[in-house]
Structures are given as C-alpha cells and as structure tokens.
Amino acid sequence: MRYESSARTDASGTPSTGTPSLARPTSRRRLLGVSGAALLTAACSATGRQPGGKASKQPDPKGSSAPTAEAPDGALGVNFNEDPSNLDFTEMKALSAKWVRGFVPMTDELDTLGAPQQRAVVKLLDASGNGFRTILSMKFPFQTHARPLPKVGSPEMETQLKRVDRVLAAVMGKTDILTIGNEPFLETMKDERDARLNVFYEYIAEHVIAYRKREFPQGCRTRLYMGALNHLDRKEERTQATERWVAFVNRKPEIEGLDIHPHVDSLQAAGQYVQYVVSRLDKGKKFLATEFSLVLLWQKHMHDPIPTAYAEKYKVPPNTRVWQVIGNAIKKPFPQERWDDFLTMSPWFAPNKDYLTRQVQMFRETGKLAVATYGAVQIESMQTGWGPDKMPWIINPLYANRTVREENGRVGKTTVWYDSFRALQDS
Structure with a gap:
C-alpha cells in the first residue's frame, strides 16, 4: 500500500509539516533458526527480565497518570477471546496462570447492554477480584459489518468515542493492560488498510490517553498498548501503515508497546513476526503476544x-x-x-509437540516480551x-x-x- 501523502498527519487527521517519522529496523539480521537461542537481533538488547516472567524494574513512562503497578516482563497467561463462558478460575490456578486476557467488541451492543454487562468485561473484573492480572483488548469489527472507518469529526466517530468512554469507565484503573484495537488490519475493510486506518486508531489512542490523564492524574494501574499486528511473516503485509503503527507507539510515551498475533504455519514464520517487531521498537518499548498458535499448519492437514x-x-x-x-x-x-x-x-502434530515451549522461549529471549497469553x-x-x-x-x-x-x-x-x-x- 502507498502512503497517501509524504506529509505526516496527526491523530486528528490534520497534516503537519515534515516527513513521516517511521521507525526503521535497527538490524537486518535474518533469523537463522527457530530455537529460542536463534532469535538474536541487534534490537534484542537485555532489559533486565528475571526468570519466570517476573516484573521488570524499568521505570514507568514519565508524566501524569503513569502506571502505578509493576510492569510485566516475560509473563505467560491465558486468553479466552470473546467467550469466557467455560473459563474456570480453579482450572486457571491449576495451570499456575496469573494473567487472563479477552476482548470486547466495540459494537452497538455497548449502546444498549452497556460495558459493565459485556461478558469479557464481567469475567476480567471477576478475574481481577480473584487475584489474576488482566488484559482487555478493544475490538473494532468494521470488516465484519462491512462498514468504513469513521472520519474524525463525523457522527460515526462520535458514536465510537462514546462506546470507548463506556468501556473506559468500566475498566480503567481496574484492568492491568488495555489494548487499543484487537486486530486492526484484519478488522478494517481491505481498501482502507492504509493511512486512514492509522488516523482512526491514533485518534482513539489519543482519546484514551487523555481520559486516563484526566481521570487518574496521580497515576493509574492500567497500562496502554496498541494491538495487534497480523501476518507480519508476509512481505505484502509489511506496509507503510504497519511502519506508521510502530512509529506511533515509539513516539508516544504513554503507549508502552504493541501486540502481535502470530497464528502461523511454522516457528520460522513466527520468528519473522518477532524480528520485525523487536528490530523496530525503541528501547523501553515492549510487545504483547495475546494470541499465537500453529493453526495455519493444522489447517493444511x-x-x-x-x-x-x-x-x-x-x-x-x-x-x-x-x-x-x-x-x-x-x-x-x-x-x-x-x-x-x-x-x-x-x-503433522507430533513433530510440533514442543511448539508452545519453543515459541514462548523465543518471545522471552528477545527481552522485550511483556505478556504472552495462550488459548485457555x-x-x-x-x-x-x-x-x-x-x-x-x-x-x-x-x-x-x-x-x-x-x-x-x-x-x-x-x-x-x-x-x-x-x-x-x-x-
């Protein structure tokens, strides 16, 4: 995809002078293998992670409303996506899982049922009360409903902002991580997966940042991430828009990193995801992997x-x-x-029975993994x-x-x- 203009736009969609501030890879080193030790790039500098995903001692982003809880580092939890109906906390404790993740669709159901009644929100707040740490992703399913991205200032955008506010009122300060977007490129109409997508999500992110700063001036438990990038193992999916996505994360101190969903057909493909991200994220930025699997390999068989x-x-x-x-x-x-x-x-399965171990090791050895969550x-x-x-x-x-x-x-x-x-x- 081609950038619409050489001028950079801010979150409101207004052009500003200068060239796009795109994050360039700090290393072109290719992955030579798929074991955890093979994932070595210049961008994977040590960040002080302790064994077992213990909390990082790195400083939090500066400024008002900075997160007050310890930053996760290399943690592994569980994911239920949109359906927590079979998620049992006793079974999660049997796994020694400490993190739980789900997503909430930002649809018209929020206008009638409300955020506190959404299944994912209810379950995550309950999980928090039961001693788990939690991640909520906000899903904007424009592709599913065949709807274009709302333009800044339009009635459609105002509707989206009201829905965002309902979710923020229910979870800000109560969940540990809020991810702005679920799978934005897959959930946007194909012909809009360019700078228009960036403008929409950047505008939503700025709104969330402002809400947290206004409502929690002395600090807030909830950390902010942007998510999640898909198909980064495919050259055609590494576009100007994905570069701008990473660049936005890098230049916003309130955003701690981005999410990836490497559903792939091999560990080599997953390695390409990881290399793309860690070679572009600035020092101090991290990534989530709230969904990952070999489902595309299973599909082939x-x-x-x-x-x-x-x-x-x-x-x-x-x-x-x-x-x-x-x-x-x-x-x-x-x-x-x-x-x-x-x-x-x-x-087709037996040679990959150690997939989960090798994949998590790959994530952790970058030194940039905050939390990974696997299907529960x-x-x-x-x-x-x-x-x-x-x-x-x-x-x-x-x-x-x-x-x-x-x-x-x-x-x-x-x-x-x-x-x-x-x-x-x-x-």
Whole structure:
C-alpha cells in the first residue's frame, strides 16, 4: 500500500509539516533458526527480565497518570477471546496462570447492554477480584459489518468515542493492560488498510490517553498498548501503515508497546513476526503476544488420512480424514487417552509437540516480551459449523473441554500444551 501523502498527519487527521517519522529496523539480521537461542537481533538488547516472567524494574513512562503497578516482563497467561463462558478460575490456578486476557467488541451492543454487562468485561473484573492480572483488548469489527472507518469529526466517530468512554469507565484503573484495537488490519475493510486506518486508531489512542490523564492524574494501574499486528511473516503485509503503527507507539510515551498475533504455519514464520517487531521498537518499548498458535499448519492437514496406528487401535476406517475425527470428538467427546493418541500419532502434530515451549522461549529471549497469553479453553465458535474447511482453532487450547469428556470431575486437556504451559511458569 502507498502512503497517501509524504506529509505526516496527526491523530486528528490534520497534516503537519515534515516527513513521516517511521521507525526503521535497527538490524537486518535474518533469523537463522527457530530455537529460542536463534532469535538474536541487534534490537534484542537485555532489559533486565528475571526468570519466570517476573516484573521488570524499568521505570514507568514519565508524566501524569503513569502506571502505578509493576510492569510485566516475560509473563505467560491465558486468553479466552470473546467467550469466557467455560473459563474456570480453579482450572486457571491449576495451570499456575496469573494473567487472563479477552476482548470486547466495540459494537452497538455497548449502546444498549452497556460495558459493565459485556461478558469479557464481567469475567476480567471477576478475574481481577480473584487475584489474576488482566488484559482487555478493544475490538473494532468494521470488516465484519462491512462498514468504513469513521472520519474524525463525523457522527460515526462520535458514536465510537462514546462506546470507548463506556468501556473506559468500566475498566480503567481496574484492568492491568488495555489494548487499543484487537486486530486492526484484519478488522478494517481491505481498501482502507492504509493511512486512514492509522488516523482512526491514533485518534482513539489519543482519546484514551487523555481520559486516563484526566481521570487518574496521580497515576493509574492500567497500562496502554496498541494491538495487534497480523501476518507480519508476509512481505505484502509489511506496509507503510504497519511502519506508521510502530512509529506511533515509539513516539508516544504513554503507549508502552504493541501486540502481535502470530497464528502461523511454522516457528520460522513466527520468528519473522518477532524480528520485525523487536528490530523496530525503541528501547523501553515492549510487545504483547495475546494470541499465537500453529493453526495455519493444522489447517493444511485437515484433509489428510488418519494415522494407520490410530485407525488400527480405535477400529476406524483407514480412509477417515483428520477433520472427520475431530468432528466425531465434537459430537461425542473422546476419553482423554484417545484424544492424546489422535494428536501424538499424527505426523503433522507430533513433530510440533514442543511448539508452545519453543515459541514462548523465543518471545522471552528477545527481552522485550511483556505478556504472552495462550488459548485457555475450546469455545463454542470453534465447533459451530464444523466441516472440512473450518479453521481448526479447536486443536489449540490448553483444555480440550469440548473434544474430551470429563472424567472423575476432571476437564479434558490437550495434554502436551497443558504440560508445557505449566512448565513454562517455572522456567
């Protein structure tokens, strides 16, 4: 995509003089491998992270309303996206998880139901009261509703600002991190994924910053991030708009960093995400990874025949396809052993059983990870309309609560992810 003009615009969309202040990579070093040790770039300078994701001792951004709580550094938590209905705090504590993340859609439901009644808001405030630290992302689903980005000063923008204010009134000072935007480039109409997107989100960010400064002049618990960038492993997605996104984060002291969602088909692709971000973020800025997975790899194998060993053990026709096994588990949840066998016997899954460990290590070894959150539970939307071409998000979560039957009061797991997650809390 081409920048609309060589002139830079401020958050209100008004041109200002000078050239765009785009953050340039501080290193062109390419990733030579995918282990945690392979992710070494000039931008990945040490930031004082302690083992196990303990809080950083770096100073907070200067100025009024600066965050008052300790800054997270290398933490690992859980994510429920929009649906917390199956999220159980006892199960989260069994994982030793201390962080919980979800998102709230900034839609007309906020005009009628209100922010305090939104499922994600209710769950995160409850989580906070139960000793968890929390992240809320504000999702603007313009693509889903086929609506253009509101222009600054328009009635549509005023509507958005009122919705933002409702959310801020409910969560500012109560959540630990507020992320402005969920997946802005995917949630904006394709022909508007340029400077117009930047202007909208920068304007929203300035509004949020001003709200926090006005309402919490002596300091506020809630830290601010911009999120989240997608498909950074694809050259065509690294645009002037993504460069401007990072540049805005760098020049705003009130914004502590940005979010990424590396849903990929390999660790190499995830490494490209990370290298892009850490080579551009200024010193003191960090990143979140509130969603990440190998779902694009799983997708490539949904039409594969099932493993012979699995077919023989469970007396399944050998021409059965992977997606059909998952569909059977959705209809009639498997015993834990059968779900584990299905995954570990599959040649597309078995070589990646250490994915979660390696991915989190990669994030942490940059020294710039604030918090990463991984899918906690299988939510209803993962199984609705299941078929051969459905995105197999259902393989990702730590708890396999919809494909594994509950036994002796214990909820089903995706055992390899569950065990890796727990081990990472102590590493």
